[in-house]
Amino acid sequence: MQFKGRTVLAFIILAMFASSILTLTIVNPMSWSFKEKAAGSAVAAGPSSTSTTLTNKDLSKISKTYQLIENQFLSQVDHDKLVNGAINGMLEALDDPYTVYMDQDEAAQFDDSISSSFEGIGAEVSLDDGKVVIVTPIKGSPAEKAGIQSHDMILSVNGEKLDGLTLNQAVMKIRGPKGTQAKLEIVRQGSGDPVQVIVVRDEIDVETVYAEMLPGDIGKIEIRQFSSNTATSFEKELKALESKGMKGLIIDVRNDPGGLLNVVVDIVNPFVASGKAIVQVENRNGQRELTKSTGTGKDYPVTVLVNKGSASASEILAGAFQEAVGSKIVGETSYGKGTVQVTFLKEMGDGSNIKMTVYKWLTPNGNWIHKKGVVPDIAVEQPAYFKAAPLTKKVTLKTDTASDDVKNLQLMLAGLGFTADRSDGYFSEKTAQAVKNFQSVNGLPVTGEVDTVTANKLEKAILAEIRDPKNDLQLKAAAEALQSQINK
Amino acid sequence: MQFKGRTVLAFIILAMFASSILTLTIVNPMSWSFKEKAAGSAVAAGPSSTSTTLTNKDLSKISKTYQLIENQFLSQVDHDKLVNGAINGMLEALDDPYTVYMDQDEAAQFDDSISSSFEGIGAEVSLDDGKVVIVTPIKGSPAEKAGIQSHDMILSVNGEKLDGLTLNQAVMKIRGPKGTQAKLEIVRQGSGDPVQVIVVRDEIDVETVYAEMLPGDIGKIEIRQFSSNTATSFEKELKALESKGMKGLIIDVRNDPGGLLNVVVDIVNPFVASGKAIVQVENRNGQRELTKSTGTGKDYPVTVLVNKGSASASEILAGAFQEAVGSKIVGETSYGKGTVQVTFLKEMGDGSNIKMTVYKWLTPNGNWIHKKGVVPDIAVEQPAYFKAAPLTKKVTLKTDTASDDVKNLQLMLAGLGFTADRSDGYFSEKTAQAVKNFQSVNGLPVTGEVDTVTANKLEKAILAEIRDPKNDLQLKAAAEALQSQINK
Numbered sequence: 001m002q003f004k005g006r007t008v009l010a011f012i013i014l015a016m017f018a019s020s021i022l023t024l025t026i027v028n029p030m031s032w033s034f035k036e037k038a039a040g041s042a043v044a045a046g047p048s049s050t051s052t053t054l055t056n057k058d059l060s061k062i063s064k065t066y067q068l069i070e071n072q073f074l075s076q077v078d079h080d081k082l083v084n085g086a087i088n089g090m091l092e093a094l095d096d097p098y099t100v101y102m103d104q105d106e107a108a109q110f111d112d113s114i115s116s117s118f119e120g121i122g123a124e125v126s127l128d129d130g131k132v133v134i135v136t137p138i139k140g141s142p143a144e145k146a147g148i149q150s151h152d153m154i155l156s157v158n159g160e161k162l163d164g165l166t167l168n169q170a171v172m173k174i175r176g177p178k179g180t181q182a183k184l185e186i187v188r189q190g191s192g193d194p195v196q197v198i199v200v201r202d203e204i205d206v207e208t209v210y211a212e213m214l215p216g217d218i219g220k221i222e223i224r225q226f227s228s229n230t231a232t233s234f235e236k237e238l239k240a241l242e243s244k245g246m247k248g249l250i251i252d253v254r255n256d257p258g259g260l261l262n263v264v265v266d267i268v269n270p271f272v273a274s275g276k277a278i279v280q281v282e283n284r285n286g287q288r289e290l291t292k293s294t295g296t297g298k299d300y301p302v303t304v305l306v307n308k309g310s311a312s313a314s315e316i317l318a319g320a321f322q323e324a325v326g327s328k329i330v331g332e333t334s335y336g337k338g339t340v341q342v343t344f345l346k347e348m349g350d351g352s353n354i355k356m357t358v359y360k361w362l363t364p365n366g367n368w369i370h371k372k373g374v375v376p377d378i379a380v381e382q383p384a385y386f387k388a389a390p391l392t393k394k395v396t397l398k399t400d401t402a403s404d405d406v407k408n409l410q411l412m413l414a415g416l417g418f419t420a421d422r423s424d425g426y427f428s429e430k431t432a433q434a435v436k437n438f439q440s441v442n443g444l445p446v447t448g449e450v451d452t453v454t455a456n457k458l459e460k461a462i463l464a465e466i467r468d469p470k471n472d473l474q475l476k477a478a479a480e481a482l483q484s485q486i487n488k
Numbered sequence: 489m490q491f492k493g494r495t496v497l498a499f500i501i502l503a504m505f506a507s508s509i510l511t512l513t514i515v516n517p518m519s520w521s522f523k524e525k526a527a528g529s530a531v532a533a534g535p536s537s538t539s540t541t542l543t544n545k546d547l548s549k550i551s552k553t554y555q556l557i558e559n560q561f562l563s564q565v566d567h568d569k570l571v572n573g574a575i576n577g578m579l580e581a582l583d584d585p586y587t588v589y590m591d592q593d594e595a596a597q598f599d600d601s602i603s604s605s606f607e608g609i610g611a612e613v614s615l616d617d618g619k620v621v622i623v624t625p626i627k628g629s630p631a632e633k634a635g636i637q638s639h640d641m642i643l644s645v646n647g648e649k650l651d652g653l654t655l656n657q658a659v660m661k662i663r664g665p666k667g668t669q670a671k672l673e674i675v676r677q678g679s680g681d682p683v684q685v686i687v688v689r690d691e692i693d694v695e696t697v698y699a700e701m702l703p704g705d706i707g708k709i710e711i712r713q714f715s716s717n718t719a720t721s722f723e724k725e726l727k728a729l730e731s732k733g734m735k736g737l738i739i740d741v742r743n744d745p746g747g748l749l750n751v752v753v754d755i756v757n758p759f760v761a762s763g764k765a766i767v768q769v770e771n772r773n774g775q776r777e778l779t780k781s782t783g784t785g786k787d788y789p790v791t792v793l794v795n796k797g798s799a800s801a802s803e804i805l806a807g808a809f810q811e812a813v814g815s816k817i818v819g820e821t822s823y824g825k826g827t828v829q830v831t832f833l834k835e836m837g838d839g840s841n842i843k844m845t846v847y848k849w850l851t852p853n854g855n856w857i858h859k860k861g862v863v864p865d866i867a868v869e870q871p872a873y874f875k876a877a878p879l880t881k882k883v884t885l886k887t888d889t890a891s892d893d894v895k896n897l898q899l900m901l902a903g904l905g906f907t908a909d910r911s912d913g914y915f916s917e918k919t920a921q922a923v924k925n926f927q928s929v930n931g932l933p934v935t936g937e938v939d940t941v942t943a944n945k946l947e948k949a950i951l952a953e954i955r956d957p958k959n960d961l962q963l964k965a966a967a968e969a970l971q972s973q974i975n976k
Contacts, residue, residue, distance in 0.1 A: 054554045057838075058571045059547055065575045065589070065842065066542045068832055073582060074772050074845045081581045083546045087553045089577015090570045094561060095652065101553070129651045130618045163617040164583065284562050344556055350545075354553065357562045402890030402914045426890045426914060 062086060088166060091354070097127050097167075098341050099356045106168040107345065107353035120175035121182050121199040123148055124257040127167040134186075135335070136255035136309035138204065139224060146199045147390050147463055148186070150255065150309045155185040155194055178203050188389035192404035195392045208259075211237035216486075218479055219246040223267070226259025226313040231266035238270075248482040249298075251317065252305040254331060254474070258312025261340060261361070268320045270295040271302060277364035278320045281340065288362070293324070301485040302327045303478045306374060311335035318374040319363035328485075329376045330478040338362070338370030380477040385415025386466055390459055397450035402426045409450055412462045413438060550574060576654060579842070585615050585655075586829050587844045594656040595833065595841035608663040609670050609687040611636055612745045615655040622674075623823070624743035624797035626692065627712060634687045635878050635951055636674070638743065638797045643682055644673040666691050676877035680892035683880045696747075699725035704974070706967055707734040711755070714747025714801040719754035726758075736970040737786075739805065740793040742819060742962070746800025749828060749849070756808045758783040759790060765852035766808045769828065776850070781812070789973040790815045791966045794862060799823035806862040807851035816973075817864045818966040826850070826858030868965040873903025874954055878947055885938035890914045897938055900950045901926060 054062075066082055080103075087101045102110055122141020123134050134152040137144040154162055157173045158181070165173070174182055182199045208230045210222040219241035221234060241249070261279075268278050272293035282288045304321045306314065306329055315334050321327035340359035348354060362368050388411040389404070391397070397406055407425035413434045414423065421430035432448035439446045442457055450458070465471055542550075554574075557565055568591070575589045590598055610629020611622050622640040625632040642650055645661045646669070653661070662670055670687045696718045698710040707729035709722060729737070746752075749767075756766050760781035770776045792809045794802065794817055803822050809815035828847040836842060850856050876899040877892070879885070885894055895913035901922045902911065909918035920936035927934045930945055938946070953959055 053558070054551045054571070058567075059551070061571065061836070061838065061840075062550060062574050062578075063542045063547070064835065064837075065578055068835060068842060068844060069578060069582065070541070072772075072830070072832075072844055072846050073587065074584075074827065074848065075582075076772070077582060082578045083542070083549065085577040085579075085581030086550050086574040087577065089573040089575065089580065090550075090553055090557060091573075092577065092652070093569045093573030094557065094563075094565060096562075099561070129649070161617075164580075284560075284564070339562065342560070344560075347552065347556060348549070349552075350549065352549075354556060356556060356560055358560050360562065400914070402912065424890060426888070 087354075091356075094357075096339075096357050098337070098339055100167055100354070102168050102353045102355070104351040106172065107351060110168070110353065110355075119178045119201055119203050121146075121148075121184075121201055122204045123174075125154070125167065125171060125174070127170075128153075130163070132162045132165075132167070132170045135257050135311065139255070141204060142199045142202050145463075146197050147459060148184070148197060148199070149188065149387070149389075150307075151188075153187045155187060157185075158183050176201050192389065193392050193394075195390050197390060209233035209237055211241060213241060213244060213246065214250070214479060216479070216483055217245055217247040218250060218482055218486075219244075219248070220250040220252060220475075222252040223256055223314070223317075225256060226263040226267075228260060228263065230259065231263045234267050246300060248300050248486050249302045250305060250475070250478045250482060251302060251321070252475070252478075253310045253314035253317055254305050254307040255309035256311070256314040257309070257335075258314055258337070261313065261316070264313040264316045265291055268317055268324075269293050271298050272320065272324045273297040276324050278324060279316050279364065280362040280366060282360040282362060283358075288366075290364075297325070301482055303482050304329050305331050305474055305478050306334045306376060307332040307474070308335055308373070310374075312337045315369055315374050316361060316363075319367070319369060322363070322374065322377070323367075324364040328378055328478075328481045329374060330378045330481060331376050331380055331474045333375050333379075334369070334373040336369055336371045336373035338368050378477055378481055380474045382473055383415060383471060385411050385462055388412045388415065388462060391450070391455040393452045393455050397427060397455075399427050399429060399432045399448070406431070409435075409458070412458050415462050415465055416458070575842075579844075582845075584827075584845050586825070586827055588655055588842070590656050590841045590843070592839040594660065595839055598656070598841065598843075607666045607689055607691050609634075609636075609672075609689055610692045611662075613642070613655065613659060613662070615658075616641075618651070620650045620653075620655070620658045623745050623799065627743070629692060630687045630690050633951075634685050635947060636672070636685060636687070637676065637875070637877075638795075639676075641675045642672050643675060646671050664689050680877065681880050681882075683878050685878060697721035697725055699729060701729060701732055701734065702738070702967060704967070704971055705733055705735040706738060706970055706974075707732075707736070708738040708740060708963075710740040711744055711802070711805075713744060714751040714755075716748060716751065718747065719751045722755050734788060735974050736788050737790045738793060738963070738966045738970060739790060739809070740963070740966075741798045741802035741805055742793050742795040743797035744799070744802040745797070745823075746802055746825070749801065749804070752801040752804045753779055756805055756812075757781050759786050760808065760812045761785040764812050766812060767804050767852065768850040768854060770848040770850060771846070776854075778852075785813070789970055791970050792817050793819050793962055793966050794822045794864060795820040795962070796823055796861075798862075800825045803857055803862050804849060804851075807855070807857065810851070810862065810865070811855075812852040816866055816966075816969045817862060818866045818969060819864050819868055819962045821863050821867075822857070822861040824857055824859045824861035826856045866965055866969055868962045870961055871903060871959060873899050873950055876900045876903065876950060879938070879943045881940045881943050885915060885943075887915050887917060887920045887936070894919070897923075897946070900946050903950050903953055904946070 069077055069082060084103055091099050091101050121143040122138035123143035124136050126133050126135045132154045134148055134150055136150050137148045156162060160173055162170045176182060178201055180201050182201055184197045184199060185194045186197055187194050208223060208225045208227050212220050214220050221237055223230065265278055272278055272295055274293055274296060276293050277290040278293055279291050280288050302321060302325060304318050304327055306318050310318065318329050318334060322329050338360055339357045340361055341355045342358045343353050343355045345353045360368055389408045391405050391408060397409060402425050404425060406427045410420050410423045410431060413420055416438060418434040418438045420428060420434040422428055435450055436446050436448045439454060444454055444457060469475065554570055557570060572591055579587050579589050609631040610626035611631035612624050614621050614623045620642045622636055622638055624638050625636045644650060648661055650658045650661065664670060666689055668689050670689055672685045672687060673682045674685055675682050696711060696713045696715050700708050702708050709725055711718065753766055760766055760783055762781055762784060764781050765778040766781055767779050768776050790809060790813060792806050792815055794806050806817050806822060810817050826848055827845045828849055829843045830846045831841050831843045833841045848856055877896045879893050879896060885897055890913050892913060894915045898908050898911045898919060901908055904926060906922040906926045908916060908922040910916055923938055924934045924936045927942060932942055932945060957963065
């Protein structure tokens with residue numbers, strides 16, 4: 001079986017390769033981008049570079065540390081592990097989660113993960129305060145099917161703790177051959193007891209654009225990631241919708257972690273009037289370059305759907321539609337990643353790679369949304385049960401107990417129409433009655449207690465609700481906003 | 489005001505200086521220790537060292553990374569921060585929490601902290617899976633007075649997150665001038681909501697030995713840390729007790745994080761029959777050397793009190809008394825640190841320092857207690873309320889709510905003799921009644937609800953109970969065990 005999902009990226013990145021910056025240069029040639037190209041080599045000149053280097057004293061201190069370890073430390077240590085440790089240590093000193101070193105294996109897998117399919121669970125992860133956190137599960141992926149959610153923290157994979165690993169090392173542990181199990185120990189939203197979730201790995205294909213026509217001739221295009229072929233797919237789907245008489249368009253970038261900078265520019269370009277800014281890119285010296293539209297604009301209204309999982313290139317898109325097109329942004333405040341990374345595969349020269357934050361990007365009006373996110377014009381939350389965590393299933397839940405499990409149970413029951421009298425995690429008599437009602441409707445023994453069988457049935461039912469478009473309050477709001485603009 | 493507490497160490501160490509190993513050599517000269525001495529220089533020879541070094545390719549890769557950062561990274565970065573990052577990165581690759589790099593400032597403060605007094609909160613901390621965790625608060629210190637406990641996790645100090653810092657960097661943030669406040673955000677035992685605890689820093693003096701005569705001519709000597717002057721103080725106090733006709737001795741090393749290897753050997757030596765092993769030290773090649781007693785043994789029985797905060801040198805002491813003296817060990821399984829660190833101040837040469845794990849130590853019979861601890865002959869837990877966490881005081885606790893705060897409230901109430909009907913964190917009617925009883929006895933408005941005033945009174949009362957020797961079940965058990973040996 002092949003999933004039509006988006007690729008699992010090791011992290012949210014805007015520019016996956018140095019070439020993406022060059023592509024940006026093609027869209028809108030800039031003087032500074034040539035300078036930066038030169039700066040990619042080790043002895044770069046130009047105003048943005050310094051001539052500082054490691055002195056002999058520095059190198060001798062690093063060597064001395066190495067020798068102390070080799071000669072004195074209680075255990076023998078692998079040579080490469082120490083060299084990679086030194087490089088990781090320098091990058092960690094930058095305190096930027098988007099700047100990472102990849103050893104040869106990691107770099108090769110990173111490379112694979114961009115364009116082709118690969119085998120894994122199908123979720124983008126990020127390193128947040130040293131913890132591996134889900135940015136977003138890929139639609140239709142094993143991770144999504146297993147109920148993994150944005151902001152879930154992964155503690156261990158098949159019993160192996162992820163603490164202390166780099167993001168890439170953690171991703172390597174999560175990935176694995178199709179058909180194998182990844183037993184994830186997760187904590188939802190940073191609180192509560194860890195829960196074990198078993199995900200069966202599968203082949204994840206890169207399919208990034210999904211289009212459909214909604215009632216009222218409202219087109220909807222969902223972009224799941226900005227990969228190399230995404231702009232082409234988007235253009236094709238857009239043309240098809242336009243030829244069917246589309247009166248308004250919803251672009252859905254919810255849970256879209258980003259991708260290539262040039263691709264988002266290509267997608268936004270036709271919607272923005274010629275000469276207006278799509279995005280600004282600022283280098284370390286504060287020099288800004290505007291990428292200006294070569295398009296004409298469209299004669300139908302557009303709304304953009306965003307949520308907290310919309311990051312990076314998704315935010316460029318939302319910011320451009322908000323400020324340069326005047327579209328309504330609908331949903332939740334987005335992730336807030338306002339930096340551009342460049343990779344340095346050639347510079348490293350031995351197959352290893354460094355992905356480094358090199359630029360900021362700003363909205364057309366010059367706003368930096370980093371750690372703030374794009375704020376929607378129309379703020380809409382999904383129903384509360386969208387945030388329910390799977391139950392730990394350690395003990396049978398029953399009357400007169402209190403726990404995070406009971407709180408999640410009450411969220412699920414409410415989402416399924418079996419509302420109890422409280423939602424604070426205390427298992428009241430009315431909670432038991434709600435459980436009985438659920439059990440009765442679902443052909444389970446009517447005990448009023450939640451054992452593993454009832455818990456699994458509950459989780460399956462709530463996942464079906466979450467996946468049902470009729471419960472997508474954000475999509476509804478976007479369609480309504482569009483309709484009222486069409487009717488004007 | 490001066491606290492008679494033990495020094496705040498950055499971590500549990502056995503050998504604080506390279507010299508401590510030399511001192512061990514004085515106690516019991518060994519052939520390998522001379523080899524190791526030579527190995528302290530950068531180009532060490534001998535069977536335990538290898539000739540591996542950083543190649544030009546390694547150094548060039550490290551330099552390239554440095555230059556990429558300098559020339560490309562979005563922000564300008566401090567030169568020393570990157571060099572120190574490289575060194576930290578190499579040491580972190582060893583995955584040993586006891587091996588750390590100290591820059592010049594940290595090394596100087598570390599040096600100060602051994603012998604003299606310093607200003608801080610008075611707690612030993614350790615880095616556990618990247619989190620700063622209290623090993624033990626020092627008796628009588630501001631930290632102890634504020635209710636800080638072993639295994640508390642510190643998230644931030646005065647609003648500054650400790651994530652990603654080295655242990656030494658974290659300690660520098662916790663320390664500060666006498667009279668200033670350290671607002672600590674802590675999580676108790678790794679669970680529950682963070683709590684803010686305000687600790688007023690003070691001068692912490694090194695006073696490591698406390699002796700007293702208990703009823704029945706049972707002497708008690710508490711060792712709070714094995715510092716350079718501890719063996720001399722211990723000898724003095726021991727002589728005084730012996731001259732008063734002591735019939736048995738309790739050595740209390742609970743919450744003693746360790747210290748100097750030679751000092752613990754000096755303390756144990758008189759209790760062990762001549763020629764018997766006190767401790768074994770094993771180098772990276774598996775070569776062992778026994779440190780043998782030059783003492784005579786004592787004609788009275790000894791028991792040793794340990795708990796989970798007894799680490800390193802404390803465990804050498806407990807292991808020696810258990811195996812070489814035949815004493816009963818009373819309390820909880822100890823911390824489990826079976827390695828010896830050596831510092832390399834001279835080798836670094838620029839005022840920075842590396843403290844590195846170089847040896848294992850083993851009990852007289854050759855047991856390695858690392859990550860296992862010394863198991864007591866008589867296991868005794870303290871009363872449950874010793875583990876109560878301070879209340880978060882975010883909301884007033886009242887009937888029909890459930891939270892970790894309520895759980896801790898119920899622990900405290902039970903400890904104070906106002907036992908409710910449950911202890912699971914659900915605020916029942918009987919919990920409210922217990923609160924009312926407490927309020928009534930303590931002259932508070934009898935509301936049955938726990939606001940900040942009631943919470944503070946409760947915490948003060950429970951701390952008084954914890955400090956009251958009559959509640960020290962472990963000490964009682966040690967005295968009883970000793971008494972039955974004396975009566976034989």
